[in-house]
Amino acid sequence: MKIPEHISWKSLSDKVVAVNTQTGEYYTMNLVASMMWMAINDGKDESGLIEMLSEKFPDMDKSVLSQDMKEQLEEWKNEKLIL
Amino acid sequence: MPNLMLTNWCNYKCPYCFGIDRMSPKVEAHAMSDDTFLGILDWLDRTNYRAPIHLMGGEPTLHPKFEWFVSTLIERGFPITIFSNLATDKAPEYADKLSILPIKWVVNVNNPKNWNNTQRRNIESALSVLGKNAAITFNIMPDGSDDYWAIDLIRRFNLSKTIKVGFILPTVTNSNYSLTDDEYLTVAEKTVKLAQECDRFGITLQYECGVPTCAFTPEQLGILWKCGSRLNSGCCSRLDITPHGEVIYCLPLATVGQRMYNEFANYTEAKRWFEGRFLPYRKLGRTINCATCNLMTPDKCHGACLAKNLIGAKNVKI
Numbered sequence: 001m002k003i004p005e006h007i008s009w010k011s012l013s014d015k016v017v018a019v020n021t022q023t024g025e026y027y028t029m030n031l032v033a034s035m036m037w038m039a040i041n042d043g044k045d046e047s048g049l050i051e052m053l054s055e056k057f058p059d060m061d062k063s064v065l066s067q068d069m070k071e072q073l074e075e076w077k078n079e080k081l082i083l
Numbered sequence: 084m085p086n087l088m089l090t091n092w093c094n095y096k097c098p099y100c101f102g103i104d105r106m107s108p109k110v111e112a113h114a115m116s117d118d119t120f121l122g123i124l125d126w127l128d129r130t131n132y133r134a135p136i137h138l139m140g141g142e143p144t145l146h147p148k149f150e151w152f153v154s155t156l157i158e159r160g161f162p163i164t165i166f167s168n169l170a171t172d173k174a175p176e177y178a179d180k181l182s183i184l185p186i187k188w189v190v191n192v193n194n195p196k197n198w199n200n201t202q203r204r205n206i207e208s209a210l211s212v213l214g215k216n217a218a219i220t221f222n223i224m225p226d227g228s229d230d231y232w233a234i235d236l237i238r239r240f241n242l243s244k245t246i247k248v249g250f251i252l253p254t255v256t257n258s259n260y261s262l263t264d265d266e267y268l269t270v271a272e273k274t275v276k277l278a279q280e281c282d283r284f285g286i287t288l289q290y291e292c293g294v295p296t297c298a299f300t301p302e303q304l305g306i307l308w309k310c311g312s313r314l315n316s317g318c319c320s321r322l323d324i325t326p327h328g329e330v331i332y333c334l335p336l337a338t339v340g341q342r343m344y345n346e347f348a349n350y351t352e353a354k355r356w357f358e359g360r361f362l363p364y365r366k367l368g369r370t371i372n373c374a375t376c377n378l379m380t381p382d383k384c385h386g387a388c389l390a391k392n393l394i395g396a397k398n399v400k401i
Contacts, residue, residue: 003398008364010396012371019366021400026366026374041397 001040001082084134085322089115090141094171098260101252102334114146115326129349139166144174169209170202178209188217195232210240220247223273225266230277249291252335255390271298278312288312293388296378318385332357335390340401360401367392
């Protein structure tokens with residue numbers, strides 16, 4: 001997974017705002033989505049992401065985390081925020 | 084019409100200078116040549132309107148051919164505004180010679196208590212002949228001092244009764260001294276106090292780019308409105324042209340995107356090109372709330388200086 005070059009983004013107060021510079025559409029992310037985004041930027045794959053989320057939220061059921069993560073990644077792929 | 088940078092060096096070394104990335108000593112000192120200047124004027128002539136050309140630097144009065152630039156612009160019918168600190172040794176002479184001409188001077192001043200004797204002599208001498216042709220501009224600093232010295236200066240030298248105040252613009256490289264988020268609030272409060280004091284003397288405030296609406300409370304915005312110093316929170320760049328003839332969107336963004344002026348058919352095309360390139364990045368905002376803020380429209384707020392929005396941003400390609 002990677003963030004394509006036409007997505008400009010930055011982290012503000014631990015939250016990410018991203019802009020598609022080709023379409024002008026923008027996205028503000030909540031804290032968990034921002035954690036995932038930063039991890040993708042650091043080169044983590046899906047297993048790395050679920051590992052990171054499990055560490056951050058040890059009380060959450062891992063299968064639920066995994067399902068939520070997959071849904072988020074699918075949404076980002078559909079929006080062409082990640083490749 | 085653009086800002087023409089006649090020089091890229093200055094007699095001051097202000098820590099908040101937003102031009103620092105394009106100024107000596109960070110880049111080699113360079114004065115605009117006659118050929119570059121004349122080429123730019125021919126290029127500007129291709130646009131069918133005349134708005135004032137801003138002569139600036141660095142410090143424009145340090146250019147050895149400053150008078151020739153001014154007389155050439157006048158001969159060719161360009162209105163002129165000169166941005167100067169008036170603290171150079173030549174400034175009083177230029178002010179005296181040019182005071183009879185319809186030239187507006189915008190004088191960048193710091194608090195007079197920080198002037199040395201030479202600076203004081205030059206500035207006061209020049210202001211005394213420029214009078215209403217000169218308007219002062221300065222940054223409101225996030226410190227404990229008031230800015231009422233500006234009112235004294237206007238009254239003493241009978242200057243223009245408008246003050247252009249700024250909220251220290253950052254550079255996109257974050258290389259100058261600029262405001263923290265909390266300091267925006269401090270500076271906003273000081274701005275309101277200054278506007279109220281100015282109102283007693285019929286003086287009003289105007290605003291540089293990059294003053295965010297949300298730095299003020301609704302009550303403070305109302306006070307500014309009542310004082311005749313209504314906040315205009317836009318970011319509407321005139322393009323800058325460097326002494327080498329490079330067009331940049333503005334000095335805070337000097338390291339992001341540049342083109343030679345003659346790569347564009349005319350000024351209008353250059354302006355359109357830069358505006359289009361930078362437009363998507365405005366949504367990155369100064370705070371996480373900017374992107375969804377209902378004030379984030381061109382007539383209400385641009386979310387502060389675009390350079391502030393781009394600090395730390397990834398994948399910026401102009």
